[in-house]
Amino acid sequence: MTAPRLLAPLLLCLIGAAPVAEARWESIFDGKSLSGWTPKITGQAVGEDARGMFVVRGGAIRVSHANYRRFEGEFGHLFWKAPLKAYRLRLEYRLFGTPLPGIEVWQNSNSGVMLHAQAPGTMGRDQKFPVSLEMQFLGVPRPEREPTGNLCTPGTTVIFQGKRDPRHCIQSTSPLLPVGRWTRAEVEVLPSGQITHRIDGKVVLQYAAAELDPEDADAKPLIAAAGGTLALRSGYIALQSEGHPVEFRKIEVQRLD
Template sequence: MKPFVRFTTIVALLISSALCEDEKWTSIFNGKDLDGWTPKIMGKALGEDPQKTFIVEDGAIKVSYANYTDWGSAFGHLFYKAKFSNYKIRLEYRFTGDQVKGGPGWAIQNSGIMLHSQDPKTMGKDQDFPCSLEFQLLGSGNGVKSTGNLCTPGTYITMDGKVNKTHCISCKEPTRPLGEWVKAEAEVRGGKLVKHLIGGKVVMEYSDLKLDGGDANAKPLIEALGGEDLKEGYISLQSESHPVEFKNIEVLELKP
């Protein structure tokens, strides 16, 4: 091997090694219980989940409706304790079973990872969704043909160089069958850029994250922040009337 070739090979290996060392993923779900996670169910106080919507079984967080007789508009979110700004989150999800009685048709095999969520302590008791950016996860049973979409409760973004206030924006990644585990990942760069990935492939990209001054839930947050820029927030998992499971939930914090 020539000296120059040997040198460039060594440099490449060193760079590769450094990058691997920087990627220190941290598990934020221990696979045993909900330590570090807090539920917020519509109509209930923070931390109250009397029907045990969020449970842990077989190493997964399960959204369960075993104790429900009717949906009752019990939109729910399970919040992780820490706030993040620049980070990646990855997990696996799958839909199981049947939707609970009374659930809306659009919520069949429908859930999501809420990014840059507002602090759950600031949510109203009867608030259905936190102001956030929803990385929407869908199954094949609701008529919608794509997963990895974006919904924007109390927020808006820029896409393809244009401000876009459409509430839900679809991508082109096909949904997966009921019961199949799917790998989902999001890369969040403060308030500047977000990417959604399904199966390791980027399926959605948007920028310039904002709270929407026209939304009643977002208004007090904007006043508290002194502006619309959305640069950080909490991660939460959604319960929206169809059983869903999440496992292998990890976060990688990134440099700004």
């Protein structure tokens, strides 16, 4: 064997392998239509949106209440067509206007994006929220002055600061942000199970090891279908409607698996 061949493995160890190209960002909203998105609204079948809750206006997906006189339990979620496992999701959102009459106090200036959500076809007709992890979007003014980018856990639990945390919502370190402001949100879901929330480029919350909650009524059939497994390692993303107008734009995914 020649000397250059002997040296080649040593040189590779010293300088490292060639850098791997970063996965590309994929736009999952074309700015013109709801192609690839499926609504699930409380009290309606999957795919039904009888009163146009989700529409496209000015290059954004808008939660519209133009055909609603008051809120009567119609929580809405708009699901992207493909389940995801390890990925980065980034988008811009804007809470605006005034909420529908009839909402509860906590619904003021409140929306979000659901992560690792159950498939829309597995939701009950009258189910309010998909079993999922919610990156919660809040704005001020609202009765409770809370940051944005929080975590809420319908039917799930996570490990936060080294222990499994039973709270339904865990606050982030984001500053209070006003209604009407376009805000950039990003979430990173690593293959290890660690999840990071970012608001306007800054880390505001980290947690890991998402699981289905065996005490939750909506999670129980999912656990049974998974043969008793609690670990939650993949699922759908869904944009949320909770009674307050909100818009979403520039929605992109970078797959990490």
